[in-house]
Amino acid sequence: MSMVLRALIVDDEYPARMELRYQLSQFPDVEIIGEATNAREAMTLINALDYDVIFLDVQMPGMTGIELARSLKGRAVVPKVVFVTAYENYAVSAFEIPATDYLLKPIEADRLAETIQRLREAKAASAGEGRPEKTGEAERPSAEARPQLSFLLCEKDDKQIPLPLNEIVYIFSEGYNVYVQTYSDRLLTRHTLQELTERLPSTQFFRSHRSYIVNIYQVKEISPYFNGAYIMKLKDKEHSEVIVSRANVKRMKELFSLG
Structure with missing residues:
Protein backbone atom coordinates (compact mmCIF):
# COMPACT_ATOMS: atom_id res chain seq x y z
CA MET A 1 0.00 0.00 0.00
CA SER A 2 1.37 3.44 -0.90
CA MET A 3 2.10 5.87 1.88
CA VAL A 4 -0.02 8.95 2.33
CA LEU A 5 1.52 12.36 1.66
CA ARG A 6 0.31 14.72 4.39
CA ALA A 7 0.00 18.19 2.89
CA LEU A 8 -0.33 21.77 4.12
CA ILE A 9 -1.58 24.49 1.74
CA VAL A 10 -0.41 28.03 2.46
CA ASP A 11 -1.87 30.83 0.33
CA ASP A 12 -3.51 34.13 1.26
CA GLU A 13 -6.07 33.85 -1.55
CA TYR A 14 -9.09 31.63 -0.87
CA PRO A 15 -9.82 30.79 -4.57
CA ALA A 16 -6.19 29.69 -5.03
CA ARG A 17 -6.39 27.40 -1.98
CA MET A 18 -9.65 25.87 -3.17
CA GLU A 19 -8.33 25.30 -6.70
CA LEU A 20 -5.19 23.60 -5.39
CA ARG A 21 -7.25 21.54 -2.94
CA TYR A 22 -9.39 20.35 -5.85
CA GLN A 23 -6.39 19.49 -7.99
CA LEU A 24 -4.72 17.57 -5.16
CA SER A 25 -7.95 15.67 -4.49
CA GLN A 26 -7.30 13.81 -7.77
CA PHE A 27 -4.41 11.99 -6.04
CA PRO A 28 -5.74 9.37 -3.57
CA ASP A 29 -2.47 9.27 -1.63
CA VAL A 30 -2.41 13.01 -0.93
CA GLU A 31 -4.21 14.04 2.28
CA ILE A 32 -4.65 17.76 2.94
CA ILE A 33 -4.54 18.09 6.71
CA GLY A 34 -4.08 21.83 6.99
CA GLU A 35 -4.59 25.21 5.35
CA ALA A 36 -3.15 28.58 6.29
CA THR A 37 -3.59 32.08 4.91
CA ASN A 38 -0.19 33.44 5.95
CA ALA A 39 3.20 32.41 7.30
CA ARG A 40 2.23 33.00 10.93
CA GLU A 41 -0.73 30.62 10.69
CA ALA A 42 1.40 28.13 8.79
CA MET A 43 4.09 28.10 11.47
CA THR A 44 1.50 27.43 14.16
CA LEU A 45 0.24 24.42 12.21
CA ILE A 46 3.76 23.20 11.45
CA ASN A 47 4.62 23.35 15.15
CA ALA A 48 1.52 21.30 15.97
CA LEU A 49 1.80 18.59 13.30
CA ASP A 50 4.29 16.87 11.04
CA TYR A 51 3.66 17.45 7.33
CA ASP A 52 5.31 15.67 4.40
CA VAL A 53 4.92 18.64 2.07
CA ILE A 54 3.95 22.30 2.17
CA PHE A 55 2.45 23.82 -0.97
CA LEU A 56 3.57 27.37 -0.37
CA ASP A 57 2.68 30.68 -2.03
CA VAL A 58 5.55 33.16 -2.28
CA GLN A 59 3.93 36.58 -1.97
CA MET A 60 1.83 36.86 1.17
CA PRO A 61 1.21 39.61 3.76
CA GLY A 62 3.99 39.76 6.35
CA MET A 63 6.56 36.99 6.02
CA THR A 64 6.98 35.72 2.46
CA GLY A 65 6.90 32.08 1.51
CA ILE A 66 10.64 32.16 0.82
CA GLU A 67 11.30 33.48 4.34
CA LEU A 68 9.02 30.87 5.88
CA ALA A 69 10.77 28.04 4.04
CA ARG A 70 14.19 29.32 5.17
CA SER A 71 12.98 29.43 8.78
CA LEU A 72 12.23 25.70 8.71
CA LYS A 73 15.91 24.73 8.39
CA GLY A 74 17.33 23.01 11.42
CA ARG A 75 14.03 21.53 12.58
CA ALA A 76 13.94 17.88 13.62
CA VAL A 77 11.34 17.19 10.92
CA VAL A 78 11.55 19.40 7.83
CA PRO A 79 8.69 19.01 5.32
CA LYS A 80 9.31 19.18 1.60
CA VAL A 81 8.44 22.57 0.11
CA VAL A 82 6.68 23.08 -3.21
CA PHE A 83 6.30 26.72 -4.15
CA VAL A 84 3.08 27.61 -5.97
CA THR A 85 3.18 31.12 -7.41
CA ALA A 86 2.30 33.29 -10.39
CA TYR A 87 5.81 34.75 -10.52
CA GLU A 88 8.81 33.17 -12.25
CA ASN A 89 11.46 35.45 -10.75
CA TYR A 90 11.63 33.70 -7.35
CA ALA A 91 12.72 30.34 -8.75
CA VAL A 92 16.44 30.82 -8.08
CA SER A 93 15.81 31.74 -4.44
CA ALA A 94 13.39 28.84 -4.10
CA PHE A 95 15.85 26.19 -5.26
CA GLU A 96 18.60 27.61 -3.06
CA ILE A 97 16.51 26.67 0.01
CA PRO A 98 16.19 23.97 -1.53
CA ALA A 99 12.60 23.47 -2.70
CA THR A 100 11.34 20.19 -4.11
CA ASP A 101 9.56 21.98 -6.95
CA TYR A 102 8.37 25.35 -8.22
CA LEU A 103 4.92 25.42 -9.82
CA LEU A 104 3.53 28.36 -11.75
CA LYS A 105 -0.15 29.30 -11.53
CA PRO A 106 -2.36 28.20 -13.16
CA ILE A 107 -1.00 24.74 -12.45
CA GLU A 108 -1.11 22.25 -15.32
CA ALA A 109 -2.38 18.79 -14.36
CA ASP A 110 0.58 16.96 -15.92
CA ARG A 111 3.04 19.25 -14.17
CA LEU A 112 1.38 18.66 -10.78
CA ALA A 113 1.43 14.90 -11.39
CA GLU A 114 5.21 15.10 -11.88
CA THR A 115 5.55 16.94 -8.58
CA ILE A 116 3.46 14.38 -6.70
CA GLN A 117 5.53 11.54 -8.15
CA ARG A 118 8.72 13.29 -7.04
CA LEU A 119 7.28 13.63 -3.52
CA ARG A 120 6.28 9.96 -3.47
CA GLU A 121 9.77 8.89 -4.43
CA ALA A 122 11.34 11.13 -1.80
CA LYS A 123 9.10 9.72 0.94
CA ALA A 124 9.69 6.15 -0.20
CA ALA A 125 13.44 6.73 -0.15
CA SER A 126 13.37 8.23 3.35
CA ALA A 127 11.25 5.32 4.59
CA GLY A 128 13.53 2.73 2.98
CA GLU A 129 10.88 1.28 0.69
CA GLY A 130 13.58 0.33 -1.76
CA ARG A 131 15.14 -2.13 0.70
CA PRO A 132 14.49 -5.89 0.35
CA GLU A 133 11.36 -7.04 2.15
CA LYS A 134 11.88 -8.78 5.48
CA THR A 135 10.45 -12.21 6.03
CA GLY A 136 8.13 -12.92 8.91
CA GLU A 137 5.72 -10.50 10.53
CA ALA A 138 5.28 -7.23 8.67
CA GLU A 139 6.66 -4.16 10.38
CA ARG A 140 4.09 -1.89 11.95
CA PRO A 141 4.25 1.86 11.49
CA SER A 142 6.00 3.60 14.37
CA ALA A 143 3.64 5.30 16.80
CA GLU A 144 5.93 8.32 16.60
CA ALA A 145 5.02 8.77 12.91
CA ARG A 146 1.48 9.81 13.86
CA PRO A 147 1.65 11.04 17.46
CA GLN A 148 -1.60 11.14 19.40
CA LEU A 149 -3.04 14.59 19.94
CA SER A 150 -3.04 15.99 23.47
Missing part, protein backbone atom coordinates in the same frame (compact mmCIF):
# COMPACT_ATOMS: atom_id res chain seq x y z
CA PHE A 151 -5.05 19.06 22.47
CA LEU A 152 -6.84 20.18 19.32
CA LEU A 153 -5.71 23.35 17.58
CA CYS A 154 -8.76 25.40 16.55
CA GLU A 155 -9.46 28.86 15.17
CA LYS A 156 -11.91 31.64 15.90
CA ASP A 157 -11.84 35.35 14.98
CA ASP A 158 -8.31 35.02 13.56
CA LYS A 159 -7.06 33.54 16.85
CA GLN A 160 -5.44 30.13 17.33
CA ILE A 161 -7.02 28.21 20.22
CA PRO A 162 -5.43 25.05 21.69
CA LEU A 163 -8.54 23.25 22.92
CA PRO A 164 -8.30 20.58 25.67
CA LEU A 165 -9.78 17.31 24.45
CA ASN A 166 -12.27 17.00 27.31
CA GLU A 167 -13.95 20.25 26.18
CA ILE A 168 -14.85 18.74 22.81
CA VAL A 169 -18.45 17.54 22.56
CA TYR A 170 -18.30 16.47 18.92
CA ILE A 171 -16.56 17.23 15.63
CA PHE A 172 -18.24 17.41 12.24
CA SER A 173 -17.53 18.24 8.62
CA GLU A 174 -19.50 20.74 6.59
CA GLY A 175 -18.42 21.26 3.00
CA TYR A 176 -14.65 21.70 2.93
CA ASN A 177 -14.49 22.67 6.61
CA VAL A 178 -14.26 20.71 9.87
CA TYR A 179 -15.78 22.21 13.03
CA VAL A 180 -15.43 21.45 16.73
CA GLN A 181 -18.46 21.88 18.99
CA THR A 182 -17.87 22.65 22.67
CA TYR A 183 -20.61 23.21 25.25
CA SER A 184 -21.50 26.65 23.87
CA ASP A 185 -19.10 27.41 21.03
CA ARG A 186 -18.23 26.26 17.51
CA LEU A 187 -14.63 26.44 16.33
CA LEU A 188 -12.88 25.74 13.03
CA THR A 189 -10.02 23.25 12.81
CA ARG A 190 -7.66 22.63 9.91
CA HIS A 191 -7.45 18.91 10.63
CA THR A 192 -9.43 16.47 8.51
CA LEU A 193 -11.88 14.03 10.07
CA GLN A 194 -9.74 11.13 8.88
CA GLU A 195 -6.65 12.49 10.60
CA LEU A 196 -8.61 13.14 13.79
CA THR A 197 -9.98 9.61 13.69
CA GLU A 198 -6.40 8.33 13.64
CA ARG A 199 -4.92 10.71 16.20
CA LEU A 200 -7.56 11.26 18.88
CA PRO A 201 -7.71 8.68 21.71
CA SER A 202 -9.87 5.81 20.49
CA THR A 203 -11.09 5.13 24.02
CA GLN A 204 -12.64 8.62 24.18
CA PHE A 205 -13.55 9.57 20.62
CA PHE A 206 -15.83 7.58 18.35
CA ARG A 207 -16.34 8.02 14.58
CA SER A 208 -20.11 7.57 14.60
CA HIS A 209 -20.62 8.52 10.96
CA ARG A 210 -18.48 9.61 8.03
CA SER A 211 -19.30 13.22 8.99
CA TYR A 212 -19.08 13.00 12.81
CA ILE A 213 -16.69 12.19 15.65
CA VAL A 214 -18.19 12.11 19.14
CA ASN A 215 -16.62 12.43 22.59
CA ILE A 216 -18.26 9.45 24.31
CA TYR A 217 -18.12 11.22 27.69
CA GLN A 218 -20.36 13.94 26.25
CA VAL A 219 -23.20 11.57 25.29
CA LYS A 220 -26.45 12.14 27.20
CA GLU A 221 -28.81 9.65 25.53
CA ILE A 222 -28.68 6.88 22.91
CA SER A 223 -31.83 5.95 20.98
CA PRO A 224 -32.63 3.61 18.07
CA TYR A 225 -33.28 5.46 14.82
CA PHE A 226 -34.27 3.57 11.67
CA ASN A 227 -32.75 0.91 9.40
CA GLY A 228 -30.49 -0.16 12.27
CA ALA A 229 -28.98 3.28 12.87
CA TYR A 230 -28.96 5.13 16.21
CA ILE A 231 -29.12 8.73 17.44
CA MET A 232 -26.91 10.17 20.18
CA LYS A 233 -28.13 13.21 22.11
CA LEU A 234 -25.17 15.19 23.40
CA LYS A 235 -24.43 17.43 26.38
CA ASP A 236 -23.76 20.70 24.57
CA LYS A 237 -26.00 23.71 25.20
CA GLU A 238 -28.24 22.88 22.22
CA HIS A 239 -28.45 19.14 23.04
CA SER A 240 -27.29 18.32 19.53
CA GLU A 241 -28.22 14.99 17.99
CA VAL A 242 -25.66 13.00 16.01
CA ILE A 243 -26.37 9.92 13.93
CA VAL A 244 -24.60 6.60 14.41
CA SER A 245 -24.54 4.87 11.05
CA ARG A 246 -25.47 1.20 10.92
CA ALA A 247 -21.87 0.27 10.08
CA ASN A 248 -20.67 1.84 13.34
CA VAL A 249 -23.32 0.52 15.71
CA LYS A 250 -21.25 -2.52 16.75
CA ARG A 251 -18.37 -0.30 17.87
CA MET A 252 -20.79 2.00 19.72
CA LYS A 253 -22.23 -0.93 21.65
CA GLU A 254 -18.75 -2.07 22.59
CA LEU A 255 -17.81 1.39 23.89
CA PHE A 256 -20.96 1.71 25.99
CA SER A 257 -21.26 -1.97 26.93
CA LEU A 258 -24.71 -2.18 25.31
CA GLY A 259 -26.28 -5.57 24.79
Whole structure:
Protein backbone atom coordinates (compact mmCIF):
# COMPACT_ATOMS: atom_id res chain seq x y z
CA MET A 1 0.00 0.00 0.00
CA SER A 2 1.37 3.44 -0.90
CA MET A 3 2.10 5.87 1.88
CA VAL A 4 -0.02 8.95 2.33
CA LEU A 5 1.52 12.36 1.66
CA ARG A 6 0.31 14.72 4.39
CA ALA A 7 0.00 18.19 2.89
CA LEU A 8 -0.33 21.77 4.12
CA ILE A 9 -1.58 24.49 1.74
CA VAL A 10 -0.41 28.03 2.46
CA ASP A 11 -1.87 30.83 0.33
CA ASP A 12 -3.51 34.13 1.26
CA GLU A 13 -6.07 33.85 -1.55
CA TYR A 14 -9.09 31.63 -0.87
CA PRO A 15 -9.82 30.79 -4.57
CA ALA A 16 -6.19 29.69 -5.03
CA ARG A 17 -6.39 27.40 -1.98
CA MET A 18 -9.65 25.87 -3.17
CA GLU A 19 -8.33 25.30 -6.70
CA LEU A 20 -5.19 23.60 -5.39
CA ARG A 21 -7.25 21.54 -2.94
CA TYR A 22 -9.39 20.35 -5.85
CA GLN A 23 -6.39 19.49 -7.99
CA LEU A 24 -4.72 17.57 -5.16
CA SER A 25 -7.95 15.67 -4.49
CA GLN A 26 -7.30 13.81 -7.77
CA PHE A 27 -4.41 11.99 -6.04
CA PRO A 28 -5.74 9.37 -3.57
CA ASP A 29 -2.47 9.27 -1.63
CA VAL A 30 -2.41 13.01 -0.93
CA GLU A 31 -4.21 14.04 2.28
CA ILE A 32 -4.65 17.76 2.94
CA ILE A 33 -4.54 18.09 6.71
CA GLY A 34 -4.08 21.83 6.99
CA GLU A 35 -4.59 25.21 5.35
CA ALA A 36 -3.15 28.58 6.29
CA THR A 37 -3.59 32.08 4.91
CA ASN A 38 -0.19 33.44 5.95
CA ALA A 39 3.20 32.41 7.30
CA ARG A 40 2.23 33.00 10.93
CA GLU A 41 -0.73 30.62 10.69
CA ALA A 42 1.40 28.13 8.79
CA MET A 43 4.09 28.10 11.47
CA THR A 44 1.50 27.43 14.16
CA LEU A 45 0.24 24.42 12.21
CA ILE A 46 3.76 23.20 11.45
CA ASN A 47 4.62 23.35 15.15
CA ALA A 48 1.52 21.30 15.97
CA LEU A 49 1.80 18.59 13.30
CA ASP A 50 4.29 16.87 11.04
CA TYR A 51 3.66 17.45 7.33
CA ASP A 52 5.31 15.67 4.40
CA VAL A 53 4.92 18.64 2.07
CA ILE A 54 3.95 22.30 2.17
CA PHE A 55 2.45 23.82 -0.97
CA LEU A 56 3.57 27.37 -0.37
CA ASP A 57 2.68 30.68 -2.03
CA VAL A 58 5.55 33.16 -2.28
CA GLN A 59 3.93 36.58 -1.97
CA MET A 60 1.83 36.86 1.17
CA PRO A 61 1.21 39.61 3.76
CA GLY A 62 3.99 39.76 6.35
CA MET A 63 6.56 36.99 6.02
CA THR A 64 6.98 35.72 2.46
CA GLY A 65 6.90 32.08 1.51
CA ILE A 66 10.64 32.16 0.82
CA GLU A 67 11.30 33.48 4.34
CA LEU A 68 9.02 30.87 5.88
CA ALA A 69 10.77 28.04 4.04
CA ARG A 70 14.19 29.32 5.17
CA SER A 71 12.98 29.43 8.78
CA LEU A 72 12.23 25.70 8.71
CA LYS A 73 15.91 24.73 8.39
CA GLY A 74 17.33 23.01 11.42
CA ARG A 75 14.03 21.53 12.58
CA ALA A 76 13.94 17.88 13.62
CA VAL A 77 11.34 17.19 10.92
CA VAL A 78 11.55 19.40 7.83
CA PRO A 79 8.69 19.01 5.32
CA LYS A 80 9.31 19.18 1.60
CA VAL A 81 8.44 22.57 0.11
CA VAL A 82 6.68 23.08 -3.21
CA PHE A 83 6.30 26.72 -4.15
CA VAL A 84 3.08 27.61 -5.97
CA THR A 85 3.18 31.12 -7.41
CA ALA A 86 2.30 33.29 -10.39
CA TYR A 87 5.81 34.75 -10.52
CA GLU A 88 8.81 33.17 -12.25
CA ASN A 89 11.46 35.45 -10.75
CA TYR A 90 11.63 33.70 -7.35
CA ALA A 91 12.72 30.34 -8.75
CA VAL A 92 16.44 30.82 -8.08
CA SER A 93 15.81 31.74 -4.44
CA ALA A 94 13.39 28.84 -4.10
CA PHE A 95 15.85 26.19 -5.26
CA GLU A 96 18.60 27.61 -3.06
CA ILE A 97 16.51 26.67 0.01
CA PRO A 98 16.19 23.97 -1.53
CA ALA A 99 12.60 23.47 -2.70
CA THR A 100 11.34 20.19 -4.11
CA ASP A 101 9.56 21.98 -6.95
CA TYR A 102 8.37 25.35 -8.22
CA LEU A 103 4.92 25.42 -9.82
CA LEU A 104 3.53 28.36 -11.75
CA LYS A 105 -0.15 29.30 -11.53
CA PRO A 106 -2.36 28.20 -13.16
CA ILE A 107 -1.00 24.74 -12.45
CA GLU A 108 -1.11 22.25 -15.32
CA ALA A 109 -2.38 18.79 -14.36
CA ASP A 110 0.58 16.96 -15.92
CA ARG A 111 3.04 19.25 -14.17
CA LEU A 112 1.38 18.66 -10.78
CA ALA A 113 1.43 14.90 -11.39
CA GLU A 114 5.21 15.10 -11.88
CA THR A 115 5.55 16.94 -8.58
CA ILE A 116 3.46 14.38 -6.70
CA GLN A 117 5.53 11.54 -8.15
CA ARG A 118 8.72 13.29 -7.04
CA LEU A 119 7.28 13.63 -3.52
CA ARG A 120 6.28 9.96 -3.47
CA GLU A 121 9.77 8.89 -4.43
CA ALA A 122 11.34 11.13 -1.80
CA LYS A 123 9.10 9.72 0.94
CA ALA A 124 9.69 6.15 -0.20
CA ALA A 125 13.44 6.73 -0.15
CA SER A 126 13.37 8.23 3.35
CA ALA A 127 11.25 5.32 4.59
CA GLY A 128 13.53 2.73 2.98
CA GLU A 129 10.88 1.28 0.69
CA GLY A 130 13.58 0.33 -1.76
CA ARG A 131 15.14 -2.13 0.70
CA PRO A 132 14.49 -5.89 0.35
CA GLU A 133 11.36 -7.04 2.15
CA LYS A 134 11.88 -8.78 5.48
CA THR A 135 10.45 -12.21 6.03
CA GLY A 136 8.13 -12.92 8.91
CA GLU A 137 5.72 -10.50 10.53
CA ALA A 138 5.28 -7.23 8.67
CA GLU A 139 6.66 -4.16 10.38
CA ARG A 140 4.09 -1.89 11.95
CA PRO A 141 4.25 1.86 11.49
CA SER A 142 6.00 3.60 14.37
CA ALA A 143 3.64 5.30 16.80
CA GLU A 144 5.93 8.32 16.60
CA ALA A 145 5.02 8.77 12.91
CA ARG A 146 1.48 9.81 13.86
CA PRO A 147 1.65 11.04 17.46
CA GLN A 148 -1.60 11.14 19.40
CA LEU A 149 -3.04 14.59 19.94
CA SER A 150 -3.04 15.99 23.47
CA PHE A 151 -5.05 19.06 22.47
CA LEU A 152 -6.84 20.18 19.32
CA LEU A 153 -5.71 23.35 17.58
CA CYS A 154 -8.76 25.40 16.55
CA GLU A 155 -9.46 28.86 15.17
CA LYS A 156 -11.91 31.64 15.90
CA ASP A 157 -11.84 35.35 14.98
CA ASP A 158 -8.31 35.02 13.56
CA LYS A 159 -7.06 33.54 16.85
CA GLN A 160 -5.44 30.13 17.33
CA ILE A 161 -7.02 28.21 20.22
CA PRO A 162 -5.43 25.05 21.69
CA LEU A 163 -8.54 23.25 22.92
CA PRO A 164 -8.30 20.58 25.67
CA LEU A 165 -9.78 17.31 24.45
CA ASN A 166 -12.27 17.00 27.31
CA GLU A 167 -13.95 20.25 26.18
CA ILE A 168 -14.85 18.74 22.81
CA VAL A 169 -18.45 17.54 22.56
CA TYR A 170 -18.30 16.47 18.92
CA ILE A 171 -16.56 17.23 15.63
CA PHE A 172 -18.24 17.41 12.24
CA SER A 173 -17.53 18.24 8.62
CA GLU A 174 -19.50 20.74 6.59
CA GLY A 175 -18.42 21.26 3.00
CA TYR A 176 -14.65 21.70 2.93
CA ASN A 177 -14.49 22.67 6.61
CA VAL A 178 -14.26 20.71 9.87
CA TYR A 179 -15.78 22.21 13.03
CA VAL A 180 -15.43 21.45 16.73
CA GLN A 181 -18.46 21.88 18.99
CA THR A 182 -17.87 22.65 22.67
CA TYR A 183 -20.61 23.21 25.25
CA SER A 184 -21.50 26.65 23.87
CA ASP A 185 -19.10 27.41 21.03
CA ARG A 186 -18.23 26.26 17.51
CA LEU A 187 -14.63 26.44 16.33
CA LEU A 188 -12.88 25.74 13.03
CA THR A 189 -10.02 23.25 12.81
CA ARG A 190 -7.66 22.63 9.91
CA HIS A 191 -7.45 18.91 10.63
CA THR A 192 -9.43 16.47 8.51
CA LEU A 193 -11.88 14.03 10.07
CA GLN A 194 -9.74 11.13 8.88
CA GLU A 195 -6.65 12.49 10.60
CA LEU A 196 -8.61 13.14 13.79
CA THR A 197 -9.98 9.61 13.69
CA GLU A 198 -6.40 8.33 13.64
CA ARG A 199 -4.92 10.71 16.20
CA LEU A 200 -7.56 11.26 18.88
CA PRO A 201 -7.71 8.68 21.71
CA SER A 202 -9.87 5.81 20.49
CA THR A 203 -11.09 5.13 24.02
CA GLN A 204 -12.64 8.62 24.18
CA PHE A 205 -13.55 9.57 20.62
CA PHE A 206 -15.83 7.58 18.35
CA ARG A 207 -16.34 8.02 14.58
CA SER A 208 -20.11 7.57 14.60
CA HIS A 209 -20.62 8.52 10.96
CA ARG A 210 -18.48 9.61 8.03
CA SER A 211 -19.30 13.22 8.99
CA TYR A 212 -19.08 13.00 12.81
CA ILE A 213 -16.69 12.19 15.65
CA VAL A 214 -18.19 12.11 19.14
CA ASN A 215 -16.62 12.43 22.59
CA ILE A 216 -18.26 9.45 24.31
CA TYR A 217 -18.12 11.22 27.69
CA GLN A 218 -20.36 13.94 26.25
CA VAL A 219 -23.20 11.57 25.29
CA LYS A 220 -26.45 12.14 27.20
CA GLU A 221 -28.81 9.65 25.53
CA ILE A 222 -28.68 6.88 22.91
CA SER A 223 -31.83 5.95 20.98
CA PRO A 224 -32.63 3.61 18.07
CA TYR A 225 -33.28 5.46 14.82
CA PHE A 226 -34.27 3.57 11.67
CA ASN A 227 -32.75 0.91 9.40
CA GLY A 228 -30.49 -0.16 12.27
CA ALA A 229 -28.98 3.28 12.87
CA TYR A 230 -28.96 5.13 16.21
CA ILE A 231 -29.12 8.73 17.44
CA MET A 232 -26.91 10.17 20.18
CA LYS A 233 -28.13 13.21 22.11
CA LEU A 234 -25.17 15.19 23.40
CA LYS A 235 -24.43 17.43 26.38
CA ASP A 236 -23.76 20.70 24.57
CA LYS A 237 -26.00 23.71 25.20
CA GLU A 238 -28.24 22.88 22.22
CA HIS A 239 -28.45 19.14 23.04
CA SER A 240 -27.29 18.32 19.53
CA GLU A 241 -28.22 14.99 17.99
CA VAL A 242 -25.66 13.00 16.01
CA ILE A 243 -26.37 9.92 13.93
CA VAL A 244 -24.60 6.60 14.41
CA SER A 245 -24.54 4.87 11.05
CA ARG A 246 -25.47 1.20 10.92
CA ALA A 247 -21.87 0.27 10.08
CA ASN A 248 -20.67 1.84 13.34
CA VAL A 249 -23.32 0.52 15.71
CA LYS A 250 -21.25 -2.52 16.75
CA ARG A 251 -18.37 -0.30 17.87
CA MET A 252 -20.79 2.00 19.72
CA LYS A 253 -22.23 -0.93 21.65
CA GLU A 254 -18.75 -2.07 22.59
CA LEU A 255 -17.81 1.39 23.89
CA PHE A 256 -20.96 1.71 25.99
CA SER A 257 -21.26 -1.97 26.93
CA LEU A 258 -24.71 -2.18 25.31
CA GLY A 259 -26.28 -5.57 24.79
